[in-house]
Amino acid sequence: MSHHIVEARDLSFVYPGGHEALSGVSFRITHGEAVALIGPNGAGKSTLLLHLNGSLLPARGEVRIGDLPVTRQTAPRIRRTVGMVFQDPDDQLFMPTVLEDVAFGPLNYGLAPAEAEDRAVAALERVGMARLRQQPPYTLSAGEKRAVAIATVLAMSPDVLVMDEPSSNLDPRGRRRLIELLKSFEHTRIIATHDLELVVEVCPRVLVMDGGVIVAQGPAHELLNNEDLMLRHGLERPHSLRHHHPH
Amino acid sequence: MGVSHSAAVHRMEIFGGLDSPMHRLDARTKALVTVAFIATVMSFPRYELSALTPFFLYPFALVALSGVPPGFILKKLLIAAPFALCIGLFNPLLDRQPVFLAGGFAVAGGWLSFGSILLRFALTVSAALTLLACTGMSRLCAGLERLGLPKVLAVQLLFLYRYIFVIADEALRMRRGLELRSSGGRSPSPRVYGSLVGHLLLRAMDRAQRIYSAMLARGFNGDMPTLQPARLHGPDIAFAGGWLAFFVLARCWNLADHLGRLLTGVRP
Amino acid sequence: MHMADALISPAVGGAMWAASAGLLGYCGRKVRLALDDRLVPMMGVLGAFIFAAQMINFSIPATGSSGHLGGGLILAILLGPEAAFLVIASVLTVQALFFADGGLLALGCNIWNLGFYPAFIAYPFIYRPLAGGGSNRKRAWIAAMVAAVVGLQLGAASVVLETTWSGISALPFATFLLLMQPIHLAIGVVEGLATTAVIAFVARARPEALEMSGGALAKSVSPRPVLTGLLLVTVLVGGVLSWFASTQPDGLEWSIAKVTGQGEVEAGAGLHEELAKIQEKTAFLPDYGFKTAAPEKATDSTGRVGRTVAGLVGGLLVLALAGLVGYGLSKRRRAV
Ligand SMILES: Nc1ncnc2c1ncn2[C@@H]1O[C@H](COP(=O)(O)OP(=O)(O)OP(=O)(O)O)[C@@H](O)[C@H]1O
Ligand SMILES: [Mg+2]
Numbered sequence: 068m069s070h071h072i073v074e075a076r077d078l079s080f081v082y083p084g085g086h087e088a089l090s091g092v093s094f095r096i097t098h099g100e101a102v103a104l105i106g107p108n109g110a111g112k113s114t115l116l117l118h119l120n121g122s123l124l125p126a127r128g129e130v131r132i133g134d135l136p137v138t139r140q141t142a143p144r145i146r147r148t149v150g151m152v153f154q155d156p157d158d159q160l161f162m163p164t165v166l167e168d169v170a171f172g173p174l175n176y177g178l179a180p181a182e183a184e185d186r187a188v189a190a191l192e193r194v195g196m197a198r199l200r201q202q203p204p205y206t207l208s209a210g211e212k213r214a215v216a217i218a219t220v221l222a223m224s225p226d227v228l229v230m231d232e233p234s235s236n237l238d239p240r241g242r243r244r245l246i247e248l249l250k251s252f253e254h255t256r257i258i259a260t261h262d263l264e265l266v267v268e269v270c271p272r273v274l275v276m277d278g279g280v281i282v283a284q285g286p287a288h289e290l291l292n293n294e295d296l297m298l299r300h301g302l303e304r305p306h307s308l309r310h311h312h313p314h
Numbered sequence: 315m316g317v318s319h320s321a322a323v324h325r326m327e328i329f330g331g332l333d334s335p336m337h338r339l340d341a342r343t344k345a346l347v348t349v350a351f352i353a354t355v356m357s358f359p360r361y362e363l364s365a366l367t368p369f370f371l372y373p374f375a376l377v378a379l380s381g382v383p384p385g386f387i388l389k390k391l392l393i394a395a396p397f398a399l400c401i402g403l404f405n406p407l408l409d410r411q412p413v414f415l416a417g418g419f420a421v422a423g424g425w426l427s428f429g430s431i432l433l434r435f436a437l438t439v440s441a442a443l444t445l446l447a448c449t450g451m452s453r454l455c456a457g458l459e460r461l462g463l464p465k466v467l468a469v470q471l472l473f474l475y476r477y478i479f480v481i482a483d484e485a486l487r488m489r490r491g492l493e494l495r496s497s498g499g500r501s502p503s504p505r506v507y508g509s510l511v512g513h514l515l516l517r518a519m520d521r522a523q524r525i526y527s528a529m530l531a532r533g534f535n536g537d538m539p540t541l542q543p544a545r546l547h548g549p550d551i552a553f554a555g556g557w558l559a560f561f562v563l564a565r566c567w568n569l570a571d572h573l574g575r576l577l578t579g580v581r582p
Numbered sequence: 583m584h585m586a587d588a589l590i591s592p593a594v595g596g597a598m599w600a601a602s603a604g605l606l607g608y609c610g611r612k613v614r615l616a617l618d619d620r621l622v623p624m625m626g627v628l629g630a631f632i633f634a635a636q637m638i639n640f641s642i643p644a645t646g647s648s649g650h651l652g653g654g655l656i657l658a659i660l661l662g663p664e665a666a667f668l669v670i671a672s673v674l675t676v677q678a679l680f681f682a683d684g685g686l687l688a689l690g691c692n693i694w695n696l697g698f699y700p701a702f703i704a705y706p707f708i709y710r711p712l713a714g715g716g717s718n719r720k721r722a723w724i725a726a727m728v729a730a731v732v733g734l735q736l737g738a739a740s741v742v743l744e745t746t747w748s749g750i751s752a753l754p755f756a757t758f759l760l761l762m763q764p765i766h767l768a769i770g771v772v773e774g775l776a777t778t779a780v781i782a783f784v785a786r787a788r789p790e791a792l793e794m795s796g797g798a799l800a801k802s803v804s805p806r807p808v809l810t811g812l813l814l815v816t817v818l819v820g821g822v823l824s825w826f827a828s829t830q831p832d833g834l835e836w837s838i839a840k841v842t843g844q845g846e847v848e849a850g851a852g853l854h855e856e857l858a859k860i861q862e863k864t865a866f867l868p869d870y871g872f873k874t875a876a877p878e879k880a881t882d883s884t885g886r887v888g889r890t891v892a893g894l895v896g897g898l899l900v901l902a903l904a905g906l907v908g909y910g911l912s913k914r915r916r917a918v
Binding site for chain 2 (some may be wrong): 586587588589590592595596606607609610611613614619620621623624625627628629630631633634635637638639640641642644648651660669671673675676678679680681684685687695696698749750751752753754775776778779780784785788791819831852895906
C-alpha cells in the first residue's frame with residue numbers, strides 16, 4: 068500500500084458496562100501526517116486508538132486503514148500495518164527478556180529466529196536501548212520501558228504508528244529523545260497525549276476530543292492558541308506558543 | 315507471602331541471570347539431574363542418616379560453581395523448615411523403639427528418622443532452590459517445555475512470573491493506602507477487604523485484557539515463539555553423566571560409612 | 583497445607599505426580615481447544631493476582647485473628663475448573679521453586695491436594711449447584727463457604743493419606759488426621775469468607791466480569807447429575823465398607839499396622855490424651871473419643887475412625903482417578 072489513509076466514519080462504541088465512550092467520531096488522516104489527539108481524562112482517546120488496529124470493534128460506523136475496513140476478519144492484516152504503542156508499557160512487555168519481547172512480533176510474522184533477532188536489535192538501537200537487550204522488562208525504568216515498547220512496534224516495520232501518551236513518565240532527557248525520534252519518522256503518526264509541548268514540536272495537526280466526540284480539528288498552532296477552546300476542554304495553551312505569539 | 319516474598323523473587327531472578335559454568339548448562343540437563351537427585355535421596359529407608367550425607371556434595375558443588383551466595387539458599391531453607399520440623403518432631407515422640415548404632419549406643423528409632431527427615435528436607439529443598447538460582451525462571455520454563463511440560467502451562471508460568479511484580483506492586487500500594495486511613499494497623503473487615511481485593515482483581519483482569527490486546531497487536535496467534543534454539547553440548551553430557559554416576563554410587567554404597575571405617579580402622 | 587518433600591516416598595510422590603501430570607495434560611488440551619486465546623494472559627495475571635492478594639489480610643469477625651485468600655476456589659469460579667487447575671498448578675510451582683514451599687517431589691501431591699479438590703470437586707459439585715446463578719447473595723455465600731471447607735477438608739485428608747502411605751513420618755494415620763482436619767476446618771472457613779467477600783464485590787461492581795472469564799469453559803463442565811450421584815454412592819460405599827471391613831486387611835491397613843506395630847501406643851498415650859482434649863473442644867467426630875484411653879481400646883477406635891475416613895478419602899481418590907481415565911478414554915473415542 069502506498070496510501071496509508073486512516074479514516075473513521077461516524078464511529079461509536081459502548082463499553083460492556085453501558086458507558087458510551089465514543090459517539091459519532093469522524094476524521095481522516097492522510098499518508099505521512101503526524102496528528103495529535105488531545106482532550107481531558109476520560110475523553111475517549113484511548114478508546115478511539117484501540118479501534119485503529121481492531122483491538123476494539125465499533126458498535127456503529129467504521130474505521131478504514133487504506134482501502135481496508137477494520138473488522139474481525141481483517142484485524143490480523145491491519146495489525147501488520149498499524150503499530151500500536153499502548154498507554155502502559157507493562158501491558159506491552161510480557162516476554163522474559165527485552166530482546167525476546169522485541170522479537171515477538173517478527174517471530175509471529177514468520178521470520179526465522181536469526182532474522183527476527185537482527186530486526187529486534189536494530190529496533191532497539193534505533194531507540195537507544197540495545198544495551199538492555201538481555202534484561203527482564205520489569206527491571207527497567209519507566210522511560211526505558213517506554214522506549215522498549217516503541218522498539219517492539221518498530222521491529223514490525225509498520226506503516227502507521229499509533230501511540231497512547233508516549234511521553235508520560237519520561238524525564239526531560241528521555242522525553243527529548245522521544246520527541247527527536249518521533250520527528251524522525253516518516254510513518255503516518257497518531258499520538259494521543261496530554262503533553263502539548265510535544266504536540267507543538269511533532270504534530271502539525273490536532274484533533275480535540277471531549278465526551279466521546281471530536282469537538283475541534285485543525286492546524287496545531289491555530290487550535291492550541293485558541294485559549295477559549297483549550298480551557299473549555301480541560302486543556303491549557305502551551306507555554307512555548309505564548310512566547311512565540313504574545314498577545 | 316509478603317513484601318519480603320516479592321523481594322526474594324527479585325533476588326532469585328538476579329541470581330538466575332548470572333553467568334557461570336553452571337548457568338551456561340542447558341536447563342533440561344539441570345532439571346533432569348535435580349529430579350534424579352531428589353528421587354535418589356527420597357528412596358532411602360526411613361532410618362537412614364549417614365548414607366544421605368554424601369549427597370550434600372551436589373547442592374554444595376552447584377552453589378560453589380555458580381556464584382550464588384550460600385547464605386541466600388540457607389536462609390530460604392530455614393524459612394521453609396517449619397512444616398517438616400513439626401511433622402518430623404512426632405517421630406521421636408511416637409517411635410521409641412531402640413535402635414543400636416555401631417559402638418553399642420542405643421537411640422530411639424524416632425530420633426533417627428527425625429534426623430533423616432531433616433537431612434532429606436535440607437537436601438531436596440536446596441537442590442530445588444539451586445536449580446532455579448542457576449537457571450532463571452524463563453530458561454527453566456523453556457527447558458521444561460522442551461521436556462514435555464504442556465505449552466499452556468509453560469506460558470502460564472511465564473506470565474504469572476512476569477506479572478507477580480506488577481500486581482504485587484498494586485497490592486502494596488493499596489495496602490499502604492488502607493493503612494494510612496485505618497487506625498492502628500488493624501486488618502480490614504471482610505466487607506472492606508472484599509472491595510479492596512475485588513478492586514485488585516478487577517484491575518488484574520483489565521490488565522490481562524490489555525495485555526491480550528497488546529499481544530494481538532503484534533501478531534499473537536496462540537503460540538509463544540522463542541528465540542533460542544538450545545542445544546545440548548559436551549559439558550551438559552559430562553555434567554549429567556558425572557552426577558548420575560555419583561548418585562548411583564552413593565545410593566548403592568554407604569560412602570560415609572566406608573569413609574568412617576577407613577578413618578577409624580573399624581572392620582565391618 | 584503444603585506437603586513437604588522430606589515426608590514423602592518416591593512411590594507416593596511419583597504416583598501423585600502421575601495423577602497431577604495426567605490431569606494437567608488433560609486441562610492443557612481442554613483449555614487449548616476451548617481457547618479463546620484471551621485466557622493465555624488472563625490465567626497468568628490471575629495467578630499473579632493470587633500471590634498479590636495474599637499480601638492483604640482481613641480480620642476474621644469475633645476472633646481477633648486475621649486471614650487471607652488461598653485462591654483455589656475463587657480461581658475456579660472465575661476461570662472454570664480446567665483453567666483454574668492450571669493456574670493453581672503454576673502458583674504452587676512458583677511457590678515450590680522460589681519459596682521452597684513443599685518441594686519438587688511433593689509438587690505432584692500439592693497440585694493434586696490444593697488444585698483437584700477445589701477445582702474439580704468443590705466448585706462443580708458444591709459451589710455451582712448451591713450458588714445457582716449467583717444472583718442470590720445468601721446462597722452464593724453459603725455455597726462458597728461449604729465449597730471452601732469441603733475442598734480443604736479433602737485436601738487435608740489427602741495430605742494425611744499421602745504421608746501415611748509414604749511411611750516416613752511415624753505419625754499414626756488417625757492421629758494425624760485428627761490434627762489436620764480441625765485445623766483445615768478453620769482454614770476452610772477463612773477461605774470461604776475471603777472468597778465470598780471478593781466475589782460479592784465483583785458481582786456488585788461488575789457482574790459481567792464473572793461471566794466473561796468463567797463463561798467459555800465453565801459451561802462445558804456443567805455438574806452432571808449422574809456424576810454427582812456416582813460421587814455420593816462412592817463416598818457412602820467407601821465409608822460404610824471400610825468401617826465394617828475392619829477385620830479385613832486392605833491397602834491401608836498394612837500401613838496403619840506398620841505404624842502401630844512399633845510400640846508407639848504406650849509412648850503416645852500422653853499425646854492421645856492431649857488430642858482427646860482438643861477433640862472435645864472442637865467436637866470433631868464426637869462419638870469416637872479417646873477418653874477411655876486404655877491402649878488397646880484407643881488403638882481400636884483410632885484404627886476404626888482412621889479406616890472410615892480413609893475409606894471415604896480413598897473412595898474419592900479412586901473416583902477421581904477413574905474419572906480421569908474416563909475423560910481420557912472419551913477423548914480418544916471422540917478422536918477416532
Ligand atoms: N474497560 C472499560 N470498561 C468500561 N468503561 C471504560 C473502560 N475503559 C474506559 N472506560 C470509560 O470510557 C471513557 C473513555 O475512556 P478512555 O480510556 O478512552 O479515556 P482517555 O481519553 O484515554 O483518558 P486518559 O486521558 O485518562 O487516558 C471513560 O469514561 C472511561 O471511564
Ligand atoms: Mg487514555
